[in-house]
Amino acid sequence: MRVKDDVEACGRCAMSSAADLTSGRSPFADANVIEVEESEVRAVSRHVVALGRLKTALNEWARALTYGR
Incomplete structure (x- = not known):
């Protein structure tokens, strides 16, 4: 399986997309956070x-x- 040349293999694109979804706000700031x-x-x-x-x-x-050890 070959990685496409225009896609970064390190996962940086996915992290950038996830960061963009938060729009600069903390995902833990809402009251909908479940804490255990x-x-x-x-x-x-x-x-x-x-x-x-x-x-x-x-x-x-x-x-x-x-291995007999």
Whole structure:
């Protein structure tokens, strides 16, 4: 897949478009912003942390089995 010559591959165009959409105002200034307490995020993301640790352990086990280390 080849990047077109007239399009920047770095993503700058997308960032410029997103910045243009805000028209100079902060997207967080409205009352429509949803804020979640850190404790609530931690409570609902425990399984994500546990699965991440399990994945790391399985990767280490598979690497040791594969390469004999």
